[in-house]
Amino acid sequence: MNVFLDYFLTFFHSAFVLFVLFGWIPKSTRKAHLLAILLVLFAWLVIGLYKGVIGYCPLTDWHWDIKRALGERNIPSSFTEYMLEKITGIDFDRKLVDIGTATGLILSILLATYVNLKSYLSSRKRVL
Template sequence: MLFIMYEILNVAFIVFHTVLILFNLFGWIWKRTRRWNLLTLAATAFSWFILGIWYGFGYCPSTDWHWQVRRELGYSDMPNSYIKFLVELWTGIEVSAYTVDLWTGILFGLAMLASLYVNMNE
C-alpha cells in the first residue's frame, strides 16, 4: 500500500512540475494568467537564488520532495537538475547538464522579461 502511494506521488510530482515549468515559460501569453505567471516566476527565482544560498544554487523544494519519494521507490541516480530529469524522461534523449542548465537559464530569463513587460504594460 505504501509503495502505491509513493508511485502516485511520483507521477503527481512529474505532472505538477511539468505543468509548472510550462506555465512559467508560457503563462505570460494570456492576459488572465499574467499576474499568476509573474508570481510563479518570482517564487521560482526566490527558491533558486535565495533558498539556494542555504541549500545550493537552483534549489527547489518540489524537486527535493520528489527526490525523497523516488529514493523510497529505490531510485538513486537522480540528476542535480530536475529539468534534465524531465528532458530525459519525456524525450529519452540524454543531454549534458551544462546544456540543460544553459537553456534553463536562458528560457527562464526570457520568460521573466516577457512576464515583466506584459505585466507592466497592461
C-alpha cells in the same frame, strides 16, 4: 502512496514549469505568473544560497526523495534534465540543460515584464 506522489509531482512540476515559461501569454494568468516567477526566484536564489545550490528547487528535492524511496537511482540533479532524458532517451549534458533552464526563466521574466508594462501603459493612456 509514494507511487501516487511520484505521478502527482511529475504532473504538477511539469505543469508548473510550463506555466513559468508561458503563463505570461494569457492576460488572465499574468498576475499568477508573476507570483510563480517570484516563487521560483526565491527558491533558486534565497533558499538556494542557504542550501549552497543556486537553482535549488524544493519540488525537485521532495520528488527525488520519493523516487529514491521507490528505488530509483542515478537521478540527475535537475528536474528539467530528468524529464528531457525520460522523454527523448538522450543523455543531455547537465550544464547545457542548466543554461537552457536559466535562459528560459530569464526570457519568461523579460517577456512578462514587457507585456505587463505594455498593458499597464496602455491602460494609463485610456485613463488620461
